[in-house]
Amino acid sequence: MKFIAEIDVMPLKALLDPQGKAVGMTLTGLGYSDVQNVRIGKHISLEIEAASKEKAMTVVNEICSKVLHNPIMEGFEYDLHEV
């Protein structure tokens, strides 16, 4: 079975996010004053071949923990659906 994982890796809420702050200030400057709390992270999509959804989730979890995110600064969440 083939799955697609849509992964979001975002800076932890407790940390300052300079990139998000910069974009937020730009938007305010452009007149979008109703926009707040801009935070910017990474979005990763990948295809994975696995025997079951559980197995695919285990692998995606492992990949996120070991390779894709830095636990000191970032958190991750993902969504897995069958193709």
Place this chain on the structure above:
Amino acid sequence: MKFIAEIDVMPLKALLDPQGKAVGMTLTGLGYSDVQNVRIGKHISLEIEAASKEKAMTVVNEICSKVLHNPIMEGFEYDLHEV
């Protein structure tokens, strides 16, 4: 009403995504040979104050088109939910 927009800005499918390719090759090298088609883009979350969901969607669309994505290289999609 307050909404949260979760925006994904991804490299267009027709274009090479060097960052995704690099991560894909790293994963293969680490033994995750069942993982393919890794693509990496940005994930942006923001809060927006608007009178209705339609108005919030109009603003988010405008922000994505004008500020957050480069139409030559990237596409965007988003999800809007009330807080």
